[in-house]
Amino acid sequence: MTKEERFQWELKTLTEGMIEGSAEYMEQIIWLNNEYRKKGGKEMKIYRFEEFYIRENMMDSLQRYINEKVPVGDFLTAVLENNLSEACGRADDENLRNIPAYVAYLYNEAPSPCWGSPGKVKEWLSIDNLA
Numbered sequence: 001m002t003k004e005e006r007f008q009w010e011l012k013t014l015t016e017g018m019i020e021g022s023a024e025y026m027e028q029i030i031w032l033n034n035e036y037r038k039k040g041g042k043e044m045k046i047y048r049f050e051e052f053y054i055r056e057n058m059m060d061s062l063q064r065y066i067n068e069k070v071p072v073g074d075f076l077t078a079v080l081e082n083n084l085s086e087a088c089g090r091a092d093d094e095n096l097r098n099i100p101a102y103v104a105y106l107y108n109e110a111p112s113p114c115w116g117s118p119g120k121v122k123e124w125l126s127i128d129n130l131a
Contacts, residue, residue, distance in 0.1 A: 023051055047109075052101035055094065066110055069125055080106070080115045 010032055018025040026048060045063070047054040054062070064070040065080070075095060078086035079102045088096060095102075106115045114124040 026051070026053060047101060047105045049101040049104035052098045052104070054098060054101045054105060058095065062105070062110075065124075066114055069127060071125060077121065079103075080121045081118045082116050083118075 014028045014032060015025050018028070029046065030048075045056050045059040047059055058076065061070075061072050061076055065072050065076070071077075072080070073090075075087060075090040075092075078084075078090050079099070084099075087099060087102075091099065113120060115121065
């Protein structure tokens, strides 16, 4: 079992029966993340805003979009374009419950030229990646 597989197994075991996204669930993720990091494991990339969060695979996509200008899927595109109705229609259940975390992340952490309207997203993706 790889370290990542072990981490996922431990997370599933610790959170069994908990409501995903609940305060108790998030406390277990944070605790396990800290324990795992102490042992030299990979830290999960989760953004948390109040009781809302962005799960690891979505954070990876957002960070690739911001740092490498890699296009994202329909849900994240709608979020980046500030299109709430489209984002709600494209979200899975977990992301739908956590849309406030996406808004907080973009507002507080992302460069303003990369989000906010379809035009900004299109322009961001068209900027050359040359340094």
